[in-house]
Amino acid sequence: MSDAAAFEPRIVAFFCNWCTYTAADLTGVSRMAYEPNVRVIRVMCSGRIDPEFILAALREGADGVLIGGCHPGDCHYIEGNYKMLRRYRLLLKYLRAMGVDERRVRLEWIAASEGDKVQRVVNELTWTIRELGPLALPVMPQPEGAGASEESALAEANA
Amino acid sequence: MSNNGNGRTNGSPRIGVYICHCGINIAAKVDVERVTRFAETLPGVVVSKEYKFMCSDPGQELIQKDIREHDLNRIVVASCSPLMHEETFRKATANAGLNPFYFQMANIREHVSWVTKDKDLGTEKAKALVAGAVRRVSLHQALEKKRVDVHPDVLIVGGGIAGIHAALTIANSGRKVLLVEREPTIGGHMAMFDKTFPTLDCAACILTPKMSQVKDHPNITLWSYSEVTKVDGFAGNFTIQVTRKPRYVNEDECVGCMLCIDSCVYKQARVDDEFNQGLSKRKPIYIPFPQATPPVVVIDPETCMQLSKGKCKQLCAEACEKHAIDFNQKEEVIEVQAGAIILATGFKTFNPMRIPEYGYGRYLNVYTSLEVERLVNASGPTGGEVVLRDGSKPKSIAIIHCVGSRDHKTNKYCSRVCCMYSLKLAHLMKERSNAEVYNFYIDMRTPGKGYEEFYDKLLEEGTHFIRGRVAEVTDWALTDAEEGKMIVRVEDTLVGMPRRIPVDMVILSVGLEAQPDADDVRRLFGVSCSKQGWFTERHPKLAPVSTATDGVFLAGACQGPKDIPDTVAQAGAAAAEALAMIDKGFVELEPNTAFIDEEVCSGCKSCIPMCPYTAIKRDDEKKVAVINEALCKGCGTCVATCPSGAAQQNLFLDEQIYEEIEGVLNYV
Numbered sequence: 001m002s003d004a005a006a007f008e009p010r011i012v013a014f015f016c017n018w019c020t021y022t023a024a025d026l027t028g029v030s031r032m033a034y035e036p037n038v039r040v041i042r043v044m045c046s047g048r049i050d051p052e053f054i055l056a057a058l059r060e061g062a063d064g065v066l067i068g069g070c071h072p073g074d075c076h077y078i079e080g081n082y083k084m085l086r087r088y089r090l091l092l093k094y095l096r097a098m099g100v101d102e103r104r105v106r107l108e109w110i111a112a113s114e115g116d117k118v119q120r121v122v123n124e125l126t127w128t129i130r131e132l133g134p135l136a137l138p139v140m141p142q143p144e145g146a147g148a149s150e151e152s153a154l155a156e157a158n159a
Numbered sequence: 160m161s162n163n164g165n166g167r168t169n170g171s172p173r174i175g176v177y178i179c180h181c182g183i184n185i186a187a188k189v190d191v192e193r194v195t196r197f198a199e200t201l202p203g204v205v206v207s208k209e210y211k212f213m214c215s216d217p218g219q220e221l222i223q224k225d226i227r228e229h230d231l232n233r234i235v236v237a238s239c240s241p242l243m244h245e246e247t248f249r250k251a252t253a254n255a256g257l258n259p260f261y262f263q264m265a266n267i268r269e270h271v272s273w274v275t276k277d278k279d280l281g282t283e284k285a286k287a288l289v290a291g292a293v294r295r296v297s298l299h300q301a302l303e304k305k306r307v308d309v310h311p312d313v314l315i316v317g318g319g320i321a322g323i324h325a326a327l328t329i330a331n332s333g334r335k336v337l338l339v340e341r342e343p344t345i346g347g348h349m350a351m352f353d354k355t356f357p358t359l360d361c362a363a364c365i366l367t368p369k370m371s372q373v374k375d376h377p378n379i380t381l382w383s384y385s386e387v388t389k390v391d392g393f394a395g396n397f398t399i400q401v402t403r404k405p406r407y408v409n410e411d412e413c414v415g416c417m418l419c420i421d422s423c424v425y426k427q428a429r430v431d432d433e434f435n436q437g438l439s440k441r442k443p444i445y446i447p448f449p450q451a452t453p454p455v456v457v458i459d460p461e462t463c464m465q466l467s468k469g470k471c472k473q474l475c476a477e478a479c480e481k482h483a484i485d486f487n488q489k490e491e492v493i494e495v496q497a498g499a500i501i502l503a504t505g506f507k508t509f510n511p512m513r514i515p516e517y518g519y520g521r522y523l524n525v526y527t528s529l530e531v532e533r534l535v536n537a538s539g540p541t542g543g544e545v546v547l548r549d550g551s552k553p554k555s556i557a558i559i560h561c562v563g564s565r566d567h568k569t570n571k572y573c574s575r576v577c578c579m580y581s582l583k584l585a586h587l588m589k590e591r592s593n594a595e596v597y598n599f600y601i602d603m604r605t606p607g608k609g610y611e612e613f614y615d616k617l618l619e620e621g622t623h624f625i626r627g628r629v630a631e632v633t634d635w636a637l638t639d640a641e642e643g644k645m646i647v648r649v650e651d652t653l654v655g656m657p658r659r660i661p662v663d664m665v666i667l668s669v670g671l672e673a674q675p676d677a678d679d680v681r682r683l684f685g686v687s688c689s690k691q692g693w694f695t696e697r698h699p700k701l702a703p704v705s706t707a708t709d710g711v712f713l714a715g716a717c718q719g720p721k722d723i724p725d726t727v728a729q730a731g732a733a734a735a736e737a738l739a740m741i742d743k744g745f746v747e748l749e750p751n752t753a754f755i756d757e758e759v760c761s762g763c764k765s766c767i768p769m770c771p772y773t774a775i776k777r778d779d780e781k782k783v784a785v786i787n788e789a790l791c792k793g794c795g796t797c798v799a800t801c802p803s804g805a806a807q808q809n810l811f812l813d814e815q816i817y818e819e820i821e822g823v824l825n826y827v
Binding site for chain 1: 240243266269271275276277287685690695769771794798799808811816
């Protein structure tokens with residue numbers, strides 16, 4: 001954590017096409033600058049976001065994940081956002097158990113007209129993660145027969 | 160040619176990457192050159208180029224030429240939002256003989272250059288997004304758009320001037336229209352006005368002929384006193400549930416003779432007349448105004464003796480020779496089909512009780528502008544005579560502009576119409592009462608054909624104009640001259656001193672606000688609205704009547720404050736857009752439906768309850784899930800639920816998204 005000042009978090013965002021992605025476009029059209037740490041991946045509905053996407057992002061080096069969907073009752077596909085909410089709650093439990101600070105994974109309802117909310121949420125999340133520092137995932141136990149990586153992990157542990 | 164696009168089976172991807180400057184929109188905050196050179200290093204990229212405007216013809220030709228010359232089979236364009244130009248580039252790709260779905264867009268304008276202050280950081284972010292798109296596009300597959308027939312009828316919600324004009328335009332083209340209005344009559348606010356600015360032609364004279372045309376048009380079905388309560392389906396094929404409230408009068412029988420009203424057991428009218436803004440009274444059985452359309456009476460169940468108490472001599476029913484009155488009428492719920500929907504639900508006026516210092520509701524002679532419209536109207540409560548509530552004639556009148564507009568405590572926006580209608584009312588008041596008229600304004604806003612000239616005319620007519628926001632309206636007299644009057648306290652910013660103007664009548668030029676139930680309505684139709692409640696158009700400049708939901712269009716003040724000429728113009732535009740969609744005969748659906756890999760599916764049924772459209776069934780013989788493509792709308796919720804990865808979504812395959820995740824993270 002000594003280089004916390006130089007640390008710039010990498011954040012992956014999954015935004016639904018109809019509300020939050022459109023809102024992020026509006027943030028742009030309104031020229032509301034925000035922290036450049038977020039990379040948005042568009043899906044049709046927040047209901048499409050598999051919790052494994054979030055885990056994959058964390059595994060591949062993201063320090064945080066932002067999920068954006070329509071407000072409850074506004075979902076273009078009736079109720080995909082509720083389904084995401086359910087998975088999100090479960091995922092948080094899992095992340096806690098894994099020792100990941102749950103503030104790193106944030107779910108927000110952002111309507112198409114809420115360009116300012118995209119700005120605020122991205123900024124808040126970036127600042128929070130900047131304070132939390134890089135996501136240092138614990139060394140994962142490798143499956144049997146994983147070979148070299150297992151040995152090197154063991155060697156590291158023994159050293 | 161080997162570039163017929165089937166990259167998955169035809170060898171490895173050959174990707175072309177194109178980075179757009181968008182003038183300086185992107186180039187100011189993204190080093191386009193650096194991103195272009197970076198893209199060259201990504202796996203599979205054969206060419207990487209930059210261009211000033213990728214969406215221009217030369218930009219598109221650049222892509223097409225490269226597809227042919229370099230045998231490209233995948234295209235990435237990094238420019239604006241895909242919601243803006245994805246279709247443009249897909250077409251360009253298709254025109255070069257490549258399947259249009261071998262294309263991916265990286266949004267480096269809305270999501271990067273317009274929201275990032277530092278150019279280096281912007282460049283890094285753009286590189287990440289380009290890397291994500293390149294990784295993703297390698298796994299794209301050839302897809303085809305599905306065509307669905309369009310239902311030829313149009314539903315219009317709201318029967319003000321916007322809905323009326325749109326309905327007539329569409330009906331005149333030969334298409335069928337269902338016009339749904341929740342009040343007992345169409346006409347909306349315009350029917351309440353006396354004259355219209357700047358030409359001063361009588362509102363009723365230009366509106367009521369259009370209202371009767373609606374009633375008589377063979378292609379228009381008019382359902383007044385009805386509300387849309389449910390909307391299902393999608394562009395081209397909406398299923399709409401309309402609830403018709405009971406008016407306790409058979410619409411087909413009633414001829415509007417009003418004998419029933421005369422014979423009502425209420426000898427005196429005692430109920431506040433909504434149409435006259437409560438300035439006069441009506442009976443429980445009434446017709447909103449003489450030219451109401453349809454010309455059918457309506458019974459108010461709250462005040463009717465029979466309907467509220469269950470006991471009445473029912474003289475109205477006796478008086479009706481057509482036996483049109485039916486106390487047993489029930490609410491009716493009807494389902495209809497339509498291909499397109501036009502929302503024309505209008506506005507409401509600002510309630511000036513929210514600014515107590517202006518005395519509305521406290522001083523009898525403080526009126527809203529809408530009340531005054533009725534007051535000066537020949538068919539209004541006073542027959543057009545300008546008299547105060549005690550019957551006396553006002554000798555001096557104050558018109559206070561910007562009540563509930565341009566005000567940080569209420570509404571920040573300008574309501575656009577108040578300056579002009581205040582001028583109109585000033586003219587009418589002067590003409591009818593010969594009183595001294597004072598306009599209190601912040602800025603005079605009169606842009607529009609003939610508007611500034613109208614203002615000039617008012618200046619010559621001897622109306623007083625005082626520049627300054629009114630502080631308060633009070634009855635606290637300081638001099639004998641002020642005794643018995645209301646005093647308008649204002650800082651005259653042109654003279655640079657506070658003033659007190661004693662008047663007999665105050666007119667508050669109330670602003671326009673979104674309908675109080677705009678939020679429910681927008682939810683019903685799947686459109687979005689601004690914080691103030693105005694429905695949001697798809698693009699503020701280039702798609703002003705479309706919404707984010709295909710097949711739903713906007714007309715009139717439900718989209719934002721506007722005057723009658725603008726409303727009519729927009730209603731015409733909405734009608735044209737709806738007709739364009741319907742006359743095409745079909746809509747093309749994004750091929751983003753879900754499908755099941757039968758080899759992988761274990762038949763666990765997890766996906767079935769997830770589908771909001773009941774598109775998934777289990778094939779009990781094969782013991783696998785089956786998706787009905789016609790019902791699938793492409794949300795992908797089943798895909799995220801499937802524990803074995805058997806459910807997949809076209810355009811959003813799991814592997815494509817994983818590639819994009821890895822691309823945006825590990826791009827260096």
